[in-house]
Amino acid sequence: MGRVLIIGAGGVGAVVAHKCASVPEVFEEIMLASRTKSKCDKIAQRIGGNRIKTAQVDADNVEQTVDLINQFKPDLLINVALPYQDLTLMEACLRTKTNYLDTANYEPRDEAHFEYSWQWAFQKRFQDAGILAVLGCGFDPGVSGVYTAYANKHYFDQMHYLDIVDCNAGDHGKAFATNFNPEINIREITQNGRYYQDGKWISTEPMEIHKPISYPNIGERESYLLYHEELESLTKNFPTIKRARFWMTFGQKYITVLNVLQEVGMTSIQPIVYEGKEIVPLQFLKAVLPEPASLGEGYKGETSIGCQIRGIKDGKDRTYYVWNNCNHAEVYKECGAQAVSYTTGVPAMIGAMMVLTGKWGGIGVKNVEEFDPDPFMEKLNQYGLPWNEQIDQPLPVEQ
Numbered sequence: 001m002g003r004v005l006i007i008g009a010g011g012v013g014a015v016v017a018h019k020c021a022s023v024p025e026v027f028e029e030i031m032l033a034s035r036t037k038s039k040c041d042k043i044a045q046r047i048g049g050n051r052i053k054t055a056q057v058d059a060d061n062v063e064q065t066v067d068l069i070n071q072f073k074p075d076l077l078i079n080v081a082l083p084y085q086d087l088t089l090m091e092a093c094l095r096t097k098t099n100y101l102d103t104a105n106y107e108p109r110d111e112a113h114f115e116y117s118w119q120w121a122f123q124k125r126f127q128d129a130g131i132l133a134v135l136g137c138g139f140d141p142g143v144s145g146v147y148t149a150y151a152n153k154h155y156f157d158q159m160h161y162l163d164i165v166d167c168n169a170g171d172h173g174k175a176f177a178t179n180f181n182p183e184i185n186i187r188e189i190t191q192n193g194r195y196y197q198d199g200k201w202i203s204t205e206p207m208e209i210h211k212p213i214s215y216p217n218i219g220e221r222e223s224y225l226l227y228h229e230e231l232e233s234l235t236k237n238f239p240t241i242k243r244a245r246f247w248m249t250f251g252q253k254y255i256t257v258l259n260v261l262q263e264v265g266m267t268s269i270q271p272i273v274y275e276g277k278e279i280v281p282l283q284f285l286k287a288v289l290p291e292p293a294s295l296g297e298g299y300k301g302e303t304s305i306g307c308q309i310r311g312i313k314d315g316k317d318r319t320y321y322v323w324n325n326c327n328h329a330e331v332y333k334e335c336g337a338q339a340v341s342y343t344t345g346v347p348a349m350i351g352a353m354m355v356l357t358g359k360w361g362g363i364g365v366k367n368v369e370e371f372d373p374d375p376f377m378e379k380l381n382q383y384g385l386p387w388n389e390q391i392d393q394p395l396p397v398e399q
């Protein structure tokens with residue numbers, strides 16, 4: 001049915017490649033390209049069967065990416081490199097009239113600030129070119145938006161309160177490691193928190209608001225209010241929402257180590273001169289931390305990510321909780337990954353499948369919640385991320 005070009009051969013890229021390779025009736029030809037080609041080759045070898053072509057590309061370089069696209073001629077480019085590459089990859093897609101999909105919104109390198117404005121600004125150019133960009137198609141953002149659209153379509157006349165809850169109750173046995181790219185992860189959690197209430201954004205100190213929340217099959221875990229990018233698109237696309245918050249769990253040891261790193265300046269993104277060379281402390285820290293793709297072996301426990309929503313149906317109060325639990329050891333057995341890479345890579349593959357099979361169509365720049373959630377929800381059950389739901393039960397985030 002189609003050809004996909006996957007950019008980025010980290011933890012998430014490996015899962016996207018594995019999952020696409022397992023559905024040859026949709027993904028006829030697959031190319032995996034990244035800055036370091038040997039990482040692509042290793043993934044391709046593990047998958048086997050000559051299913052994956054590989055290439056080297058610097059995705060910061062539009063010309064290089066355009067050349068690669070012109071050689072391979074994909075129907076869709078899946079961006080699972082870093083958020084820094086979003087704009088150059090969208091530009092390369094425009095120049096070659098190629099559809100685009102990603103899992104994280106753009107961030108400038110020199111400022112820990114992320115919002116959709118830069119990517120939404122491509123709207124008219126994508127429409128004029130007759131191509132589609134699907135933004136934020138991992139788990140959160142991604143499935144969190146699809147869950148919300150599904151709730152809105154089937155269970156609510158009006159949604160009022162949305163809480164996205166993200167728990168990783170796993171143990172990788174390392175002293176300190178992040179589950180996705182360390183630089184992006186640490187930038188995200190050390191910035192101020194923010195949530196949406198009555199049309200305004202309310203800022204908090206980093207990790208200032210926290211409380212225990214109970215997660216299915218896991219129990220209570222301390223959960224911290226963070227700003228997360230899908231809050232911006234979901235409150236825009238579902239304007240009846242009065243309050244939207246995002247919660248993520250962190251263990252005490254993780255927070256203690258992170259505080260020390262922050263206090264000694266290791267998480268700073270301001271360049272310093274070291275032995276005559278300019279370095280960014282956070283990038284140096286990334287170089288000494290384990291790579292997310294290497295964490296899978298021996299990782300125990302599970303993740304639980306979901307949406308808890310309160311609103312109105314047929315004039316009555318309604319609550320709805322929809323979630324997925326994903327077991328680190330099981331996904332390691334399936335494709336050598338840990339659950340955070342897996343829960344991001346599987347939705348990226350399903351989003352690509354939606355575009356290639358015409359279930360999600362149209363032109364322009366769209367967030368996942370703007371499409372029909374039903375075919376995507378069906379594929380989540382089929383491809384490894386089954387979901388559960390509870391209707392009109394007390395919401396754990398409100399207990």
Ligand code: NDP
Pocket residue numbers: 007008009010011012013033034035036039057058059060080081082083085103104136137138139140141142179180181182184291292293340341343344
């Ligand atoms: P990794 O750090 O493991 O992998 C990133 C990959 O991108 C590496 O292969 C890296 O190459 C490659 N890369 C970086 N810069 C370039 C460049 N200029 N040109 C080509 N390739 C490049 O990160 P993850 O796999 O954990 O995360 C990938 C993406 O997924 C990130 O954007 C992250 O924010 C997003 N994500 C989204 C989630 C969601 O639920 N929506 C959850 C988790 C992650 P090299 O190895 O050479 O450095």
